[in-house]
Amino acid sequence: STWWGHVDPAPKDPILGVTEAFLADPSPNKVNVGVGAYRDDDGKPVVLNCVREAEARIAGNLNMEYLPMGGSNHMVEETLKLAYGEDSEFIKDKRIAAVQALSGTGACRLFADFQKRYQPESEIYIPVPTWANHHNIWRDANVSQKTYHYYHPESKGLDFSGMMDDIKNAPKGSFFLLHACAHNPTGDKGHFPFFDMAYQGFASGDPEKDAKAIRIFLQDGHLLGISQSFAKNMGLYGQRVGCLSVLCEDDKQAVAVKTRLQQIARPMYSNPPVHGALLVSIILSDPDLKNMWLKEVKVMADRIIGMRTALRENIEKLGSPLSWEHITKQIGMFCYSGLAPEQVDRLTSQFHIYLTRNGRISMAGVTTKNVEYLANAIHEVSK
Numbered sequence: 001s002t003w004w005g006h007v008d009p010a011p012k013d014p015i016l017g018v019t020e021a022f023l024a025d026p027s028p029n030k031v032n033v034g035v036g037a038y039r040d041d042d043g044k045p046v047v048l049n050c051v052r053e054a055e056a057r058i059a060g061n062l063n064m065e066y067l068p069m070g071g072s073n074h075m076v077e078e079t080l081k082l083a084y085g086e087d088s089e090f091i092k093d094k095r096i097a098a099v100q101a102l103s104g105t106g107a108c109r110l111f112a113d114f115q116k117r118y119q120p121e122s123e124i125y126i127p128v129p130t131w132a133n134h135h136n137i138w139r140d141a142n143v144s145q146k147t148y149h150y151y152h153p154e155s156k157g158l159d160f161s162g163m164m165d166d167i168k169n170a171p172k173g174s175f176f177l178l179h180a181c182a183h184n185p186t187g188d189k190g191h192f193p194f195f196d197m198a199y200q201g202f203a204s205g206d207p208e209k210d211a212k213a214i215r216i217f218l219q220d221g222h223l224l225g226i227s228q229s230f231a232k233n234m235g236l237y238g239q240r241v242g243c244l245s246v247l248c249e250d251d252k253q254a255v256a257v258k259t260r261l262q263q264i265a266r267p268m269y270s271n272p273p274v275h276g277a278l279l280v281s282i283i284l285s286d287p288d289l290k291n292m293w294l295k296e297v298k299v300m301a302d303r304i305i306g307m308r309t310a311l312r313e314n315i316e317k318l319g320s321p322l323s324w325e326h327i328t329k330q331i332g333m334f335c336y337s338g339l340a341p342e343q344v345d346r347l348t349s350q351f352h353i354y355l356t357r358n359g360r361i362s363m364a365g366v367t368t369k370n371v372e373y374l375a376n377a378i379h380e381v382s383k
């Protein structure tokens with residue numbers, strides 16, 4: 001017998017598998033609307049100018065020493081201001097336990113491990129649908145999962161009453177995973193809201209506006225947790241830079257929680273990478289670079305908003321009798337199109353258009369050059 005003879009290959013990742021299939025397709029017409037990474041109007045990846053400028057400032061000056069277990073304190077301080085507000089009393093009162101994390105995924109995972117360790121009986125309520133990796137993250141942290149209603153297939157919008165019922169019916173003190181653009185209903189049951197904020201700035205074009213849900217929860221007196229990522233809003237995908245924060249009852253508790261988060265990180269990766277953290281702290285602490293960043297976030301968000309309008313108009317122009325209002329009503333990087341898995345299969349096999357089978361279209365992959373082609377294909381498969 002061999003050591004690893006019993007190991008089967010893992011199933012393909014539903015999101016990353018789409019890109020593999022796209023790359024293998026030789027068609028000149030092919031379109032990738034599967035991947036959650038921003039592209040410019042030529043379909044090209046983008047490095048922000050503020051990032052290039054920050055890189056130029058550190059070139060040759062950077063030593064390669066380890067960061068502390070909790071990462072760059074400077075980066076974490078600046079990152080917390082984005083989520084909790086520039087003048088947040090919670091920051092002044094040192095009530096936030098926060099560590100640099102391996103982007104949004106790492107922040108979620110660190111929190112899930114922390115949850116398992118210190119609330120071992122708790123479950124996590126995850127919206128339907130959600131980013132598929134949320135399920136993997138809490139599964140591998142051995143936290144059992146429940147789901148709550150979020151999307152309404154008919155309206156292709158929020159199922160508000162379904163969500164409220166699920167929140168009311170959940171046992172007191174449950175953990176709820178919310179995407180940071182979600183609503184504010186977890187008050188009287190004493191639930192713990194954990195915000196995954198992977199797209200701050202991408203929804204409205206303004207990071208302050210996109211933090212609104214969190215600010216409302218803070219005003220309402222909730223203790224909460226936040227995962228922040230600079231993958232999308234600073235285009236630092238492969239740098240893996242983010243932050244996990246937990247708002248605590250007082251500064252003493254925050255010290256305890258922070259040291260425990262560091263203790264969880266130590267045997268996993270010791271300390272987080274230095275380069276991306278340095279870029280983020282330079283950009284956020286320099287008023288000129290921060291302004292440059294805010295403008296560049298807005299350009300990305302506006303391009304996506306423009307493509308929503310263009311896609312909807314192009315489908316409607318073809319005389320589709322169906323309603324496509326949800327394309328422009330939904331916000332953020334994705335459009336949950338409502339297309340059935342079989343219709344998605346036809347988009348791929350007949351039109352070389354690649355997306356996940358749940359009908360999720362990455363608006364970042366839509367350009368002025370492919371929007372007509374995409375609209376026509378969507379119209380054909382939804383007739």
Ligand code: PLP
Nearest residue numbers: 036103104105131196198229231
């Ligand atoms: N959360 C959500 C909802 C996402 O869509 C993503 C990325 O697609 C992430 C978290 C994590 O991204 P990253 O780990 O690259 O920051």
